[in-house]
Amino acid sequence: MSSASIPAAARDRASAAGSEYLLTIENARKEFPGVVALDDVSFRLRPGTVHALMGENGAGKSTLMKIIAGIYHPDRGELHLRGKPIQLKSPLDALENGIAMIHQELNLMPYMTVAENIWIRREPLNRFGLVDHTTMNKMTADLFRRLNINIHPQVQVRDLTVANRQMVEIAKAVSYESDVLIMDEPTSALTEREVSHLFTIIRDLKAQGKGIIYITHKMNELFEIADEFSVFRDGRYIGTHLSSDVTRDDIIRMMVGREITQMFPKEEVPIGDVVLSVKNLTLDGVFRDVSFDIRAGEILGVAGLVGSGRSNVAEAIFGVTPASSGSIEIHGKPVTISSPNVAIRHRMALLTEDRKETGCLLILDILENMQIAVLQQDYVSRGFVAEKGITSACTLMSETLRVKTPNLAQRIENLSGGNQQKVLIGRWLLTKPRILILDEPTRGIDVGAKAEIHRLVTELARDGVAVMMISSEMPEVLGMSDRILVMHEGHVTGILDRAEATQVKIMELASK
Template identity: 65%
Template structure:
C-alpha cells in the first residue's frame, strides 16, 4: 500500500529507462532553519520534455527545495546535478544563467512598473548609447504575450491588473528566460478554469520543446491532467516518485498525509438559523451593479464568477473597504451602511483577503503578532496588553488549525504559504465573527 512507504525504503520509486538522461537531479539535499528541519536527505529528478508534479502537505518542504534549485537558498548538504554534472547555484542569477526559471507562489512583481518593465527587469534591451530601448522592449513583450496568447497591453502598469492577470505576467516572465527547466510553484492558485486551460496549453508547448517542468500544486485534477511523474514530500522527507498514470487520487492522498482519508469532504449537517444578512441592489459605480442575496446564520453562500466579474469587489464593499454607491445592506433586520473596515469588524464581519502578501500579512512581524492583530482592542486596557491571555488564545488556534511553526515568535514570512494562510484565518476566527467572508481561501492549502 502506498501509504505505508517509509522515508528510508522509498519503495514508491518505479524503475525508469537507464539510458534516458535527466535534466536535473537532486541528491540527498538537506536544509534547516532555526528550530526546524525543512528538508532531510530529499531527492528528485526531472527529465527533458516532461512534467514532474511535486506534492505534499503545507510545510512539507516543497517551496524550500525549489528555492534551493533557484539559487535563493543554499543547502546544508547534498548535491544538485544539471545534465549529469554537479553544480552549485550561489545566487538566483547563477541559476538563471544555467537555464532555470521559477514562478514563485507569491507574486514578485513591481506594481508601479509596466508589464514590459517587469518582464525584462535586469535584462532590458539597450540601444547603441547603452540606454534602455523602450520601443524594442515593448515590441519584444508584445511578441511574447502574443506567442503565449495573453491579451494584455505591455505598457499597462501591473498595479492595475487583477491577481489572475498578474499571475499570467509571472508566467510570461518565466517563459521569457527560454530556460530548460521551469519551476511552477502553485501557478493556478489565483486563476480561473479558462486561464488554467490556457496555462496547460503553454505547458504542452514547452514540453514539445524539450523543457523540463517542476509543477507544485495541491489540486489533484491538475496532477492527473498534465503530469508525467509525481513526487511526494512529507514533513521535509522524500516519500516516493511514481508515474502519474499508475496512481489515483486515493493513493496520492495517502502518500501525502500518511494515512487513509475515508472522506475528503465529509457531509456535515448544520442547522440554518434566522436571516442574518440581506443585500439588495448593491452597486459600486463602474465595478458591479444590482447585487442581491440573503444569508442565514449557519449558511454558506458561494459567490462565483469569471476573472474581473466583481467577486472580490463585492467582498470588499461588504467589509467597508470600498463603500457602495447605492443599494442597501440589512443586518439582523436593521439597515446598516458600512463605511470602513473598523465599523465592519465592530458589526461582526471578518474578511480573509485574496492576496495575503499584499493585504493580509505583516511579513516582518512574528506569527503571534500577525494573529493577534484583529483582537488587540479586546485584550488591552489602561495602556497595557494582556499578553498571557492573547498568547494562550493564539496557541489554541494554532493547534486547532494545525499551523506548522517552530514557535509563535517565528517570523511569519518564513512559513509556507499554506501555513501563512491558516495563521491569517486564525486571526479572523479569534474575533468570533458573525459573518466570515473568504476570498479565494484555499490558495496554497493542502488537501489534508
C-alpha cells in the same frame, strides 16, 4: 531576440545530450530555526517532461524548489545540472544556468510596464547606452505572439488582473530560454480558459525538450498535464510514480499518510433567522444591484469566474471599499459599514483572497499577526496590554487550528501557505464573529489543510455563524454550501439550493 539576451547555458546544450536527467538533487538537507525543512531529499527531472511535486503545506516542496532556483543554499546535498555538478549562489546565477522559477506569490514590479518587467537587467540599449524602449516593446510583442498572450507591452503591471500578471510571469520565465522551469501553483488565479491556454504553452515547452517542475494542489491538473510526480511529507521524500500508474486516492494517501474519506464534511445543521441581509448593493463600475440573505448556521457559497465581482462585494460589505448605494441589515436592523473597524464592531470578519498582499504582515511574528484584530478590543486597558491573556488566547487558537510552528515567535513569512492561512483564520476567530466572509479560504493549500479548514467551517456553522464562502473551486462550492449565489460581470445571475446545484448549472449562470 538577440543572442546576448539568452543565457550562455541556454545556448550550449551539448552536455545535456548524453544525460538521462536534466536535473538531479541527491540527499538535500535544509534546516531553519526549530524546523528541519528537508531531510535527505532526492529528486530527478527528465528533459521533455512535466514533473509534479505533491505534498501538504510544510512538506518541503517550496524549500526544495528555492534551492533549485538559487534562493536557498542547502546545508548538505549535491545538485547536478545536465550531468554536471553545480553550486547556485543566487537566483541570478540560476537564471544564467537556465533555471527559471515562477512564484506563487507574484514578484512583478507594479509601477513598471510589462516589457520593463520582462527584460529587467537585460534591456536592449541604443548606441548612446540608453534603454531602447522601441526594441524592448517589439521583443515583448514577439514573445507574446509566440505564446499567444494578448497583453500590451506598455501597460503598467498594476493595471493588469491577477491572471494577466501570472501570464507575464510565465512569459518572463520563458524569455530566458531556460531548460528548467519551476511553476509554483501557476493556475491559482486563472480561469478554466486561461488554464487551458497555459497547458498549451507547457506542452509546447515539453516538445522543445524543456523540463518543467509543477507544484499544484489540484488533482485534476496532475492527471492532465504531469508525466510523473514525486510526493513529499514532513520534509522527507516519499516516492515517485508515473501519473498513469496511480489514482487520486493513492496520491492523497502518500501525501497525508492517512485516508481522507470526507473532503467536504458538510453537516445538516439547524438554519436560523436571517443574520445578514444585503439589498441592491452597488459599487459604481464594479457591481450592481446585488441582493441576498444569509441565515445563522448557513453556508452561502459564492461562485463566478475571475472578474465577476465576488471579492468586490465581500469588501464592500466589510467596509474596505464602501458601496455607492444599496443597504445592509444585520439582524433586521439597517447598518452603515464605513470601514472594517465598524464591521468588526458588528461581529463581522473577512478572510481576504490574497494572503500576501492583504492578509499576512510578513515581517511580524505569528503572535503579532494573530492578535492584531482583537488586541485593542479586548486586551488593552488604560493603555496597557494584557500580554499574558492575549498570548494564552493566541496559543490556544494556534493549537486548535494545528498551526505547524515551534512557537508563536516565528515570523509568519517562514510558514507554509496553509499554516499562514490558519493563522489568518485564527486572527478572525478570536473576534468571535457571527458573520464570517471567507474569500478563497483554501487557495494554494494542500488537501490535508483543506479538509481541516472545511471541518472548521462546518463547526462554525453548527455554532450558528452565518458563513459567506467565495471559491473558484467547484467541488468546494458544491460540497460545502447550503445555497450557492452565482455572479457574472458584477450581477447576481442566480441563487441555487444545494439539492438543485450542479456544476453545469453553475457554469451556465457564471457565463451568461
